Amino acid sequence: MSEEIKLDHLVVQGAMYKTTLTPKFKHRKAWKAPNPNLIYSFIPGTVIDVLVKPGQKVKEGETLVLLEAMKMHNSIVMPFDGEVVKVNVQPKDSVSKKEPMIEIRPK
């Protein structure tokens, strides 16, 4: 190489290669196991209504939050029988994607 290029490392199948990394590779998000006790916003939008309070017992399928996104009202429902631990949003809040809106725990 004529000019000096700063090299990084990349491990592929047990071997460590000297190379450069692309911005896309550097900015990739590390995978995290989803927490089943957190209800995330699946789409950016606006909270219309919060139908539960902390400590409230909720059955599977009951609506927790009404979220408006892309001109649609989406019911965010309880995935299993359990209890609401914490509520992080209130009506008129705008949430981005993957924001933890409600914390729950199983019965």
Place this chain on the structure above:
Amino acid sequence: MSLKRNILDLRKRKEEIQKGGGEEAIEKQAQMGKLTARERIISILDENSFHEYDMFVEHAARDFGMEDKILHGDGVIIGTGTIYNKPVCIFAQDFTVAGGSLGLMHAQKITKIMDHALKMRVPLIGINDSGGARIQEGVNSLAGYGEIFFRNTLASGVIPQISVILGPCAGGAVYSPALTDFVFVVENISKMFITGPGVIKSVLGEDISMEELGGARVHAQVTGNAHFFAKNEKECFEQIKKLITYIPWNNKEKAQPFPAKPPKKSKKVERIVPTDPKIPYDMREIIKAITDGSEFLEIMELFAPNIIIGFGRMDGETVGFVANQPMVLAGVLDTDSSDKAARFIRYCDAFNIPIVTLEDLPGYLPGVDQEHAGVIRHGAKILYAYSEATVPKITVILRKAYGGGYIAMNSRHLRADFVFAWPAAEIAVMGPEGAANIVFRKEIMEAEDPEAMRLQKIQEYKEKFANPYVAAAKGYIDEVIEPEETRSRILHALKVSKNKNISMPVKKHGIPPF
């Protein structure tokens, strides 16, 4: 009565139409570094070769007060001309006329020249600079887009289709360029997106500028929608004129041959490549060391730079190069590089351009993000493209060819015509490090000094399997060659492959992994 008066009248009419949207609108565009639609066409074509049609077409909008408006040429210029004395069809949207918006007649002019290009089997160049659908014309403008997309698809693989994005190209309009072979973008001028920043902000609350959302650099680097990136319009036109020298005029022809010339004197190829397979080098130096005049036109230079694609000439004939780039991400295959290479292979195959593959890769890029992005589906595209390609296919393995990467990079098993390997090439199911850890796992674990044992076993594996002779012994490699022979071997292989003629099973079409 003489025709003189009519002729003068005609001239006056034409002069009026050629003003486009008027001086003020033109000045506004010029301030952004934009030429007028007519200037753009003239810059791309041979001098005095442009012939325009449908100049007097009038728009079809009859509502919202549009009926009283005069839109010169309905915002688009179509015509034919020549580049290096060979015929092409061309259209250019004129942003100065109603924002280059697409209505029924505007679309009909474009489809007229598209039909002509396909009928006459000549390349089509489309210059896009439009605010989008003409809302006042309603479904008629949607119909117009649909008719254009349909023709793009019909012409795909028959005539070269080149899209030049010299302004906004938003909403449905983006799909015409996306269906064409090569997309050219210019910094600060090209803007492509399905939904603009305004809608994204109001619906999703995400604040992003037009440039960050769909500017030239984004499409050249991140999305892979653009193939050529230029700093200004002039450079863009030069790129188009350069590209067009490498490609045939249609799928029944071959690219125009040029006088053969040797590569420029450069470093010996074996000096470019370090012996340690873990140390990188710039694969472009190898390509330039073997092409005529050391010339190489790289395509999609900024997108997925871990693989290199582009055109060069060998003994005067156009060759498509596909090469792993050890300098970036160690040259691995991943979703983006697979897409990039696969489409180029299909382009070469459709247009009778032989493919030379230069191989040096450690395998596929590991990671959850890659798996979840569908590296299986995307990686399969390369296998599909190489397998279905019937043009001459030549592979040179420089250093590493491991595992799935070995198979994918135009191996004998996908019907490569000639496969060569340099003497230090490691052709194996995986690199010595990974393999030793698995094969000799027990020995390494039970050894007094596991690390020393590991190194010893890596060395053992290297000597036994990580060389080209195991594959050569089975005939998977046709010949182990000296690096200096690379050009002469490829030249000969191309020469003897000139009349290659194989037939594939008859089918309507395959179902490639998209």
